[in-house]
Each structure stands twice: as C-alpha cells, then as structure tokens.
Amino acid sequence: MGLRERKKERTRTALIDAALELFLSKGYEATTVDQIAARVDVSPRTFFRYFASKEEIPLSLAAEQHEHLLAELRGRPDGEPPFTALLEAMESMLGTLRGLDDTEAARFLQTQELIHGTPALVSAYLRLISDNERMLVAEVARRQGTEPGELHPRFVVSLFTGLGLMCFGRDPEDVAVITQRFDQLRALAEGSLRPGWDMPARPSAEEAEPVR
Amino acid sequence: MGLRERKKERTRTALIDAALELFLSKGYEATTVDQIAARVDVSPRTFFRYFASKEEIPLSLAAEQHEHLLAELRGRPDGEPPFTALLEAMESMLGTLRGLDDTEAARFLQTQELIHGTPALVSAYLRLISDNERMLVAEVARRQGTEPGELHPRFVVSLFTGLGLMCFGRDPEDVAVITQRFDQLRALAEGSLRPGWDMPARPSAEEAEPVR
DNA sequence: TAATTTATGTCACTCGATGACAGATGACAA
C-alpha cells in the first residue's frame, strides 16, 4: 500500500473520529462540517470528498452491521428455512457484537443512541434498512425458489426487519439488552407463527400442475 | 369564518397545488421553494410560515391517511382482537380511498409515486410511519391490557406496518392494485399466524396468579 | 529529474431554512 493510500485512510478515520467526538459531545445538529474539518485540519470541501453527506458518518457504522448480516445470511446452509436462516444470521451478528472490546462496543452503542436521538438520522437510518431489506428479500427469494417481486419473500423479510428494529430501537444501553430482547422476540415470533409458514405454500391439489 | 382565515386557507391550498404540479412535472429535487412561492405570488419566506419544510407538502397527503387509519382503529370495537382491528381499520381506509373521485385518486397515487421515487422523501416517509407506529402501539397495548413499552404490542403493530408498507410500496398504479395486494397479504398473514397470537399469552398454569 | 496522475485548497454559488424588523392588512370597539 502506497503512501497516498495510507494518507487517505488516515484522514478518513481522523474525520470519523473527530465527527463522532463532536456529535456525541455537542449533538449532531449542533456540529457543523466546518468544525469537523477544522479538527482534522482539512478544508470543508475535502470532507465531502470522503463522505457524500454529514449523515454518512454515523450511518456508516450501522451500515457495517447490515452488510455483516447479509453476509451471514448468504453463508447459511441452503436447506435451512428462510426465517430461521435470518434469525441465525442475526444471532451471529449479535455474537460478533458481544465479542467487541469495550471501546468498540461503547462506540457502537453511542452511535446507535445518537442515531435514535436525532430525527434526521432516524430518517436516514430507516432508509438504509429499507435498502438493505431489498437484498435480504433477494436472498430469501432465492432460497424459496420464488421471485423477489412476490409477496411471500417480502413478507418473511418484513417480519424479520421488524424484529431487528425492535432489538436496536430505543436506548439499548448494553449489548446484553439487545441480545435479551432478541431472544424474547424470537420466542414471541416462533410462538406466533405456524410451522413452515416461511416457505411458500406448495400449490394445492386442485391447481397443482401435473408433473410432465 | 373571517376573511383572514379564508385567505390563509386559499394560499395554503394554492401552495400545495403549485408545489405538487411542479414536483410532478420537474421532479421534487429540481423544484425550488422559490419557484413554488413565485407561482403563488408570495415571498419564499411565507412558504415556510405555512410549511415547516419542503418535504411537508407531499408528506401531508400520506399523513392524512395515517391519521385516518388511527381514527378507524380507535373506532373498532374493544372486543376485537388487535390484529383484526388493525386490518379492519386498514380495510376501511382503503374503502375511503376507493371512494375518491378520479381527480383525488390520481393525485393520491401520483404523490405516492413521487414519494417512492425520491430518496429524500422515502426517508421522511419512513419516519412518518415510524412515528405513527407509536400511536398504533399505544392503542393496541390499551386493547391488550399491556404497556406500550412491552414487546408484544410492538410485535403486532410491527407486523401490521410491514403489510402496510408492502401494499403502498413500489408503483401502485391503481387503488385496485393496493386493495388486491392487501387481500393477498391479509390471507398470507392469517395463514401464517396461529389463532390468538395477537393477544399476549395468558400466564401459564404454574405461574398464573390466583383470582383473589 | 521530468512527466503525469491524483488529492487538496480556494472561490463562487445554489438551495433549504431561520431570525429580526418594518410595513400592510384584516378584526374589532368606540
């Protein structure tokens, strides 16, 4: 890796660090891009060469989790029912979260708190989730052998996303709390749903196409 | 109603009309507040005395639907299971939508399309839904006799909101399409869920409090 | 060392949004 790339990586993390520090101390809205840039001693224009918007900084941490989740889902065995695969992917993501050292965990939780306490960030966060949902739908559809445009895979993912939002939403002061909520929600979901609900109904007898 | 109030109402609707017209022809981002104000012949400053933000105009139409939904839910009989009450409230809302004359229906659909085709509006729309969700949770909790902070009412509403999003999301070119999707989703949900799932589990025998 | 990318700073600008102040306009009582 050349000097150039190293330098870029350095300013990038410096910008993130400076930004989060300011966001957490003064609040997101009260912090200007100029202030962030000043701390890292770059021009405000440079900030926008690294990040498309001010929102992107706090959201990038959340986005990582979602990428992780998607990767885990893709790694689940094909035979596994879609909803189970989603839940297991989530378990694995939560496991990684629990494995974080205290500094990293604190940063994650603070960022989460920052997002949920800032209306503008909530909006952006929800859209991030909504975008990620599409990819989850694609993967679930693949597993079901259905099309991503159909309602069934969307239904499954929508239900899952709802659980995820409930886990992370509203002041999770601890990773343990998130895990605990998830366990409760998983039990709630599994107790509410009929076995096999997450696979599309096989065509019923009268409308089944004969094997040819 | 005095002249003053009539005048205010007139400029308000004029602003909405002008804004939507511009949004639909040139796109949301390409339309500036100055242009909207110019069409109605008021100062840009006045625009912001009527609307807190540019987003508020397209979102106000969606917000009306959500208020309607909440009102319908509150009107449902107390004995009805929460999820059924939510679905029936939605049916009623869709009924009102079908009862719209062609002009109003077209406007609603175009606005919906505008929102879903504009990233900034999607964000705001999702937050609107999320905010409204809290009120639905409060009402469902009341019906269940649980607290709004508990997971069960949230779970019920989250599932319902997911259905709602799927109905309206992605180019619903017709109110009939929305209705159709809703019917399918309702069938899907009712086929996937166990009877009585939307009422909190009564305490099981060993931990049940004796009647006193 | 010379030539060429590529990152950065500066400048100018657009647009959304807000506060302050003054003037216009409708509401209302004498």
Next chain:
DNA sequence: TTGTCATCTGTCATCGAGTGACATAAATTA
C-alpha cells in the same frame, strides 16, 4: 368612520449543507 390592536407578509441578513470549477501541491511512474 375612525383608531387601536393583533396578525400576516415582505425584505434583509445569515447560517449550514452540498457542488462545480480551477489552480496548486503532492505522490507516482518513467
């Protein structure tokens, strides 16, 4: 009708996010 008062509106100034253009400085390669 007139004068008072509340309120709506326009003007002006300002801030902050975000973008395009251009020149310069730094790193890369030859």
